[in-house]
Amino acid sequence: MESIQMILQKNEFQINTFNLLIFSALDVSYEHIINDESSLGVSMLISLDGTDRLGDYEKPYYYEGFILSPFYRIYFGNKPYAGFFVESFMMFSKGHYDYYSLSDTSCHDCIYIDDYYSGYKLKPFTELGIGFAVGAKFLTRRNFSVSVFGGIARNFLTSHGPGVTPKVGISLGRRW
Numbered sequence: 001m002e003s004i005q006m007i008l009q010k011n012e013f014q015i016n017t018f019n020l021l022i023f024s025a026l027d028v029s030y031e032h033i034i035n036d037e038s039s040l041g042v043s044m045l046i047s048l049d050g051t052d053r054l055g056d057y058e059k060p061y062y063y064e065g066f067i068l069s070p071f072y073r074i075y076f077g078n079k080p081y082a083g084f085f086v087e088s089f090m091m092f093s094k095g096h097y098d099y100y101s102l103s104d105t106s107c108h109d110c111i112y113i114d115d116y117y118s119g120y121k122l123k124p125f126t127e128l129g130i131g132f133a134v135g136a137k138f139l140t141r142r143n144f145s146v147s148v149f150g151g152i153a154r155n156f157l158t159s160h161g162p163g164v165t166p167k168v169g170i171s172l173g174r175r176w
Contacts, residue, residue, distance in 0.1 A: 009033075009143055014173030016043075023062055024048045027169065031073070036080040042070045047095070063125075063162050064095040071133075079139060087133040089167065091153040096122035097161050125161030129153035133167050143175040 016027035026048060031041035045067040049059075069091045077083015110121040133151020151167040 009175050012041075012145060012173050012175040014145065014147060014171040016045075016169035016171045018168065018170040019045065023060055025062060027067075027171075029171065029173075033081045037075045039073045039075075039081055040071070041073070042068070044068050062095070063097050064093040064127075064165060066095070067091055067093045067165070069167070075137070077137075082137050082139040082145075084136050085134070085149075087135065087149065087151065089131055089133065089151070089153065091127070091129040091131060091155075091165055091167070093125075093127045093129070093155075093165060095125060095161075097125050098122060123160050125158050127155040127161045127165070128157050129155040129165055131165070131167060139175065145171075145173045145175055147171040147173070 010033040012031045012033075014029045014031070016025075016029070019025040019027040024047065025045050027043060027045040029041055029043035031039050033039045045062070045064065047062060047065045049061060069089050071087050071089035073085045073087045075081050075083055075085045077085075110123050131151050131153025133149050135147055135149025135151075137145055137147045139145050148170050149168065153165045153167060155161060155163055155165060
């Protein structure tokens with residue numbers, strides 16, 4: 001009976017508690033199981049600080065204010081769709097990148113720090129990246145899940161945004 005129930009539960013929702021607690025970013029993901037060893041999913045991150053991070057330079061933050069990231073995972077564990085995994089993903093991101101220049105006055109959509117004449121500003125960017133991650137997923141008998149993962153994406157669109165974007169987390173979720 002348990003194996004039949006396991007076959008029927010092919011959807012999972014997770015919230016990345018690491019990003020929520022450390023970076024003040026809401027990061028949720030949905031994953032659909034394709035077969036015993038692979039899945040497709042999408043994650044979405046929204047910064048809860050936005051550009052308010054400017055007042056606190058000691059606090060960790062992402063440059064990205066919004067990320068949408070479809071992914072494909074291959075699992076190598078003994079349990080179906082659990083255990084060690086490798087993930088490939090795309091990452092569409094928007095945000096503000098730290099930018100310092102006293103001579104560049106052409107940035108009309110920049111957010112200026114302190115005043116208009118300061119050389120320090122935030123320049124908006126839109127990026128598209130491709131990346132890889134590794135991690136592990138643990139599943140309880142009642143279908144609660146914990147995932148630990150880390151990876152990086154290489155960005156390709158603009159020259160003034162971040163060249164790479166991390167993808168890290170400790171996510172808690174439920175499979176149904």
